[in-house]
Amino acid sequence: MNLQDYVTASPVHGHTEEILDCVHNGILAIDTGGVITVCNKAAGHLLSINPEDVIGKKLLKVIDVGQCTLSRVIATGQPEYSLKIKVNGRTMVSNHTPLLTENKLVGAVAVFQDITELERVSSELESVRQLCNRLDTVFGSSFDGIMVTDATSKVVRINKALARLTGLDDSYFVGKPIEDLVRNGIFKFESVTAKALREGRTVTAFQYINPSKKEVLVTASPVYNDDGSVAWMITNLRDITELNQFKEKLRESQMKTALYHAELSQLLKEKIRHETVIAESKEMLKVLDTSIRVAQTDSTILITGESGAGKEVVAQIIHNVSARSKGNFIQVNCGAIPENLLEAELFGYEAGAFTDARKQGKTGLLELANKGSIMLDEIAEMPVNLQVKLLRVLQEQEFYRLGGTKTIKLNVRVIAATNKDLWECVCRGTFREDLFYRINVVPINVPSLRQRREDIIPLVMHFLNSIKEKYQVEKRLEPGALDMLEEYRWPGNVRELKNVIERLVILCEGNTISVQQVAEQLNRSPKRPLKPVVVNGLLPLKDAQEMLEKDLLEMAMNRHKTTRKAARALGIAQSSVVRKLARYNIKSVQQWTTSLDI
Incomplete structure (x- = not known):
């Protein structure tokens, strides 16, 4: 039986249409006139056309010429393969082939294959590939050492930084249990990775790498499967050797800075002692030291002390050695300015604020002290109504001029001073308690002479x-x-x-x-009354004075043992006691010093 007879006798002979409809790929054929002769179901589905409606119709009336080149195949007689076209959001690959019968061109056939899903998967695979490349880049370029181990604690991969930290290549790590690295002496302490794997949590600890003598901070973090079991361990090693060295250098630098500050403070103190204030007593040196230290801040200061003790000098020192020294230093005596004028002097006023006010208004002393310091001397004499406004200045650093509606911002340090007991004034109701606490941030008491x-x-x-x-x-x-x-x-x-x-x-x-x-x-100044001295006989006044002075010195030294305490009891300077002891040949200073040491 020849081939023609076999085909004719075959059971599927005459079922060509059904066979074409069973094919997954789309098939579309035209004759040499461009008329559609074949269109299976798959082609109709892919091209969104009804096969029965298009048979016998011109191809160009059914399909956009840009989507199908069968007409060109008819014209050239040449096949065209792997043509990618997009129809209705679908991506297809089409092969266009001329149809020959007895070497005569009778038409052309197009076979379409839907690759939309394949394109999507391919795109996702490309994204994954790019992601993997980026992760590899990050993994390889990280300055920290990174090690990946599996659930059995075997090392899967290390990066270049880890090899640099340890001084060992990946042959010492990959495929080996992490515990071997400890047993082989690469790591000095217990494996952080093994501990994290054992406990199923992130663990951070210090480690020492023996080959490179590096100190590292190790963090091992588990990566979990969907069922909650550990799939991988990611271990990060950060070199803290240099960090510790920097820390030590920083500590040394801080110590030197503190030393320089102390020396600078001492030099500043000496400069002030020689140029600004006379301070030899330990009491005044303490005031000077406190003033220099508090000058480095913007804290409000309350200076107390008797009249004439030097409160103004201390306030001037604080301003001069502070960061505000380039600004104004304004001194205001709250007791010397009449109550009805003090508010206008401090806060200023706008034009026409009151009768006889200047037409252009006036800038207050607080504004003049902006970016500088203002000393409010005799603050206990400030009227209570002004104390409220001063409290706002201290709390908000802003105020209003008299007759003004615009807020004026301030950047001023307030130094208050008084020769009275302010707390007693608070108890009497002449000074606000809230203002007392606000100005009494850093109290400095200037001792009397x-x-x-x-x-x-x-x-x-x-x-x-x-x-x-x-x-x-x-x-x-x-x-x-x-x-x-x-x-x-x-x-x-x-x-x-x-x-x-x-x-x-x-x-x-x-x-x-x-x-x-x-x-x-x-004698023009009142003296403290003294107890009468009993005289039993007449003698020269100079001799009596020396006898009394000698007896008092001996009594003071016998009772107090030290020249400093004796001077305090006698109400004279220690240097005077030393001179008088030598003058009257009363036990040498060295003997008293030795007695004190014992």
């Missing part, structure tokens, strides 16, 4: 030099005159001392100021 007698002689020398420069007059004091100045109680403090010295220089004739002249000046 009688509490720091070591400063009296240096102050006297300072005032003598100042008067010499001012009046071109040079005077000196007798030793006894210095003792008398040291023993005096100075109720007017430094201000009184300065005035007395200036008066002595101006009024006393000659180049030497005598004891008698000092006594005459000091």
Whole structure:
């Protein structure tokens, strides 16, 4: 039986249409005139056409010429393969082949294959490939060492940074249990990865790598399967050797900085002592030290102390050594300005705020002190209604001028000063309690001159030099005159001392100021009443004075043992006690010092 007879006798002969409809790929054929002769179901589905409706119709009336090139195949007689076309959101590959019968062109056939899903999968695979490449890049370029282990604790992969940290290539790691790295001495301490795998949680600990002598911070984190079991362990190793070195250098730098600050503070203190304030006593040195330290902040300060003790000088020091030294330093005596004018002076006023007000208004002292400091002396004398406005300035750093509606912002440090007990004023109701707490952030008490007698002689020398420069007059004091100045109680403090010295220089004739002249000046100031001294017989006044002085010195030394305590009991300077002990040959200073040490 020949082939033609076999085909004719075959059971499927005559079922060509059914066979074409069973094919998954779309098949579309045309004759040489461009008329559609074959269109199976798959082609109709892919091209969104009804096969029965298009048979016998021109191809160009059914399909866009850009989507099908069968007409071109008819014209050229050449096949066209793997043509990618898009129809209705679908991506297809089409092969166009000429149809020949007995070597005569009778038409052309197109076979379509839907590759939409394949394109989607291919796109996803490309995305995954790109992601893997990026992850590989991150993995390889990370400065930290990274190690991946499986659920059995075998090392799967390490990056270059880990090899650099350990000084070992991946042959020492990949395929080997993590515990072997500890047993082989690569890691000094317990494996962090093994512990994290065993406990099923992230673990962080320090590790030491023996080959490279590196300190590292290790973090091992588990990656879980869908069922919650550990699939992988990702271990990160960060070199902290340099970090520890930097930490040590930072600590050394901080220590040096603290030392430099201390030295700078000391130099600043010495500079202030020589140029601004006389401070030899430990009490005044403490005030000076506190002033320098608090000057580095913007805290509100309350300076207390008797009148004339030097509160203004301390306030000026705080301003001068602070970051605000380039700004204004404004001093306001709250007790010297009438109550009805104090508000206008402090806060200023707008034009026409009240009768007789300036047409252009006036800038207040607080504004003038902006970016600087303002000292409110005798703050206890401030009226209560102004205390409320001052409290707002301290809390909000803003205020209104008199008659104004615009808020004025401030950047000013307030230094309050008083010679009164402010808390007593609070209890009497003349000073607001909330304002007291607001200004009493850093209290500084300036001791009276009688509490720091070591400063009296240096102050006297300072005032003598100042008067010499001012009046071109040079005077000196007798030793006894210095003792008398040291023993005096100075109720007017430094201000009184300065005035007395200036008066002595101006009024006393000659180049030497005598004891008698000092006594005459000091008698003008009230003295503390003394208990009467009993005299049993008549003797020269000078001898009586020496006998009494000697007895008092011996009594003080026997009772207090040290020259400092004796000086405090006698109300004179320690230097005077030392001189008088030597003068009367009362037990040497060295003996008293030895007695003190014992």
